[in-house]
Amino acid sequence: xxxxxxxxxxxxxxxxxxxxxxxxxxxxxxxYTNTTSNFRQIxxxxxxxxxxxxxxxxxxxxxxxxxxxxxxxxNVRPYLNTLxxxxxxVVDGYNLDFEYRPLGDGDIDFxxxxxxxxxxxxxxxxxxxxxxxxxSGSRKEAMSINYAKLKDLLATAKRSM
Numbered sequence: 001x002x003x004x005x006x007x008x009x010x011x012x013x014x015x016x017x018x019x020x021x022x023x024x025x026x027x028x029x030x031x032y033t034n035t036t037s038n039f040r041q042i043x044x045x046x047x048x049x050x051x052x053x054x055x056x057x058x059x060x061x062x063x064x065x066x067x068x069x070x071x072x073x074x075n076v077r078p079y080l081n082t083l084x085x086x087x088x089x090v091v092d093g094y095n096l097d098f099e100y101r102p103l104g105d106g107d108i109d110f111x112x113x114x115x116x117x118x119x120x121x122x123x124x125x126x127x128x129x130x131x132x133x134x135x136s137g138s139r140k141e142a143m144s145i146n147y148a149k150l151k152d153l154l155a156t157a158k159r160s161m
Contacts, residue, residue: 005032006045013048024052024081027059034063036075043079052081054127057108058088062098069109073116080122083113085150086129100132102142103149114157126150 009025016023025033033039036055043051055076057068065072087106091097104110117124128150130142 001032002041002045005042009042009046009051010048013046013050016048016050022050022052022081024054026054026084027056029059029063035060035065036068036072037065039079040075051079053079054082054084055080056084056086057110057113058086058106059084061107062088062090062093064093069112069116073113077116077120077122080124082125082127083117084127084129085110085146086131088131102132102134103128103146104153105149110153111157111160114154115160118157118161 012023025039027033027036027039033042033053039053043053053076055072057072060068060072085103087101087103087108087110088098089101089106091099100106116122128143128146130139130146132142132146133139134141134145
């Protein structure tokens with residue numbers, strides 16, 4: 001199967017070269033790039049600077065990659081384009097029992113991730129998601145909460161350097 005994936009993504013990367021654009025792949029739990037090591041394996045085999053990643057540490061964690069803040073960052077750093085920001089808490093991974101939470105209130109170590117981004121001078125897009133639902137049920141409030149928490153987490157990361 002890896003040979004098929006490499007063939008397909010190589011063609012995608014070639015089209016990126018032809019059109020002078022990068023191709024950003026999303027990391028989702030239901031596809032082969034569900035973990036940073038799987039993504040890196042494909043990217044290294046393709047060998048194109050055109051392949052980039054929208055990194056979702058919460059999705060990686062939910063797929064059993066417990067070291068997303070350290071080894072996960074190392075795996076995706078050369079390909080990093082976007083950081084998909086959401087947090088969750090895994091209750092029972094075997095039974096797919098998890099709950100989305102506001103940024104910083106779940107299992108993802110965002111302070112370490114943000115500190116690494118700053119230390120390595122990474123220029124990435126921060127994409128804030130609203131997967132959790134506050135008591136009000138308002139997605140607008142969820143975005144406001146996550147945006148405020150993002151600012152606090154970034155400030156904490158800067159102070160810890």
